Amino acid sequence: MFLVQTEKDLLQAFRPRDREKVELPEGLKFPLFVRDYFTWVEPAGTRVFLLMPSPGGGKRPMGIAFRRDSPGGGVASHMCDWCHGYGPTNEIGMLTTDVNSKRRVGVNLCLDLRCKERLESVADLSGRHPRELLQPLMERMLRFAREALKIEAVPEE
Numbered sequence: 001m002f003l004v005q006t007e008k009d010l011l012q013a014f015r016p017r018d019r020e021k022v023e024l025p026e027g028l029k030f031p032l033f034v035r036d037y038f039t040w041v042e043p044a045g046t047r048v049f050l051l052m053p054s055p056g057g058g059k060r061p062m063g064i065a066f067r068r069d070s071p072g073g074g075v076a077s078h079m080c081d082w083c084h085g086y087g088p089t090n091e092i093g094m095l096t097t098d099v100n101s102k103r104r105v106g107v108n109l110c111l112d113l114r115c116k117e118r119l120e121s122v123a124d125l126s127g128r129h130p131r132e133l134l135q136p137l138m139e140r141m142l143r144f145a146r147e148a149l150k151i152e153a154v155p156e157e
């Protein structure tokens with residue numbers, strides 16, 4: 001759980017290389033109270049933004065700007081690496097983000113990052129507590145930030 005006080009705080013959660021690409025959702029109100037993570041898709045649909053707790057456990061959330069690679073087509077079903085849900089190419093596919101100026105990483109995810117909602121409906125249907133399913137999801141997100149992006153903590157500015 002975290003609280004984003006201002007638009008400036010939200011932007012600062014993103015790495016400088018991502019910050020200029022961030023387009024805030026319309027009508028976003030501050031302070032913004034985030035229970036697990038917060039995600040939105042830019043109107044053009046090319047970028048998906050994710051705001052989640054800092055991997056280092058700091059007070060500041062961290063943001064990642066993902067780019068959707070054009071769907072490969074086909075009818076194959078894909079699995080999301082984070083929520084382990086299955087879906088067609090237009091729902092689950094490759095999202096990429098910069099590691100640094102020379103390298104990008106890609107991960108197969110729900111294209112709208114609505115993993116949480118998927119898991120909540122899975123929990124509903126199976127009679128399990130949503131927390132049971134959300135915990136591993138949050139751990140996978142944090143692991144991605146630490147291992148793929150090498151982000152340990154969001155620097156205080």
Ligand SMILES: [Zn+2]
Pocket residue numbers: 080081082083084085109110113114115118
């Ligand atoms: Zn997912």
